Amino acid sequence: MPGRPRIINTRGHTAGHSSVALEDRGVLLAGDALATFDYVSGQRRLGLHRLNDDRETARASLDRLETIDADVVLSGHGNPWTCNVHKAVEIARGVEEPR
Numbered sequence: 001m002p003g004r005p006r007i008i009n010t011r012g013h014t015a016g017h018s019s020v021a022l023e024d025r026g027v028l029l030a031g032d033a034l035a036t037f038d039y040v041s042g043q044r045r046l047g048l049h050r051l052n053d054d055r056e057t058a059r060a061s062l063d064r065l066e067t068i069d070a071d072v073v074l075s076g077h078g079n080p081w082t083c084n085v086h087k088a089v090e091i092a093r094g095v096e097e098p099r
Contacts, residue, residue: 010065012058013049021068028070028085033061034092036078046081046088047095062089 006021010033020029032049040050052058066089073081073088081088 008064008068010058010061012054012056012061013052015054017061019065021070023069026069026071028065028068028073030065030073030075032076033058033065034073034075034081034088036075036081039077044078045095046078046091048092049077059093062092065089 004024006023008019008021010017010019010031013032017031017033019031019033021027022029034046035049036046037044038047038050048055048058048062065085068085070085071082073085075081
């Protein structure tokens with residue numbers, strides 16, 4: 001595939017969840033590892049997806065995303081995040097997850 005995409009295991013939302021980094025383009029396709037919209041509450045917020053099979057594993061997967069050099073994060077829910085992956089992970093770690 002063009003652009004040398006890198007597949008990153010980001011289990012937690014589901015057992016087989018993966019994200020894809022297009023580092024040469026500065027883009028992370030986070031899927032449901034991160035979300036910028038909570039469709040359950042209707043709130044726009046950056047954090048982990050509200051519904052995860054394993055919250056602790058999902059939180060631990062943020063360590064893998066933090067290593068990605070990308071300015072744009074595209075999640076499965078919500079608008080693109082354009083303040084880099086490192087900031088997104090920092091915010092997601094600090095957000096209390098709704099139950």
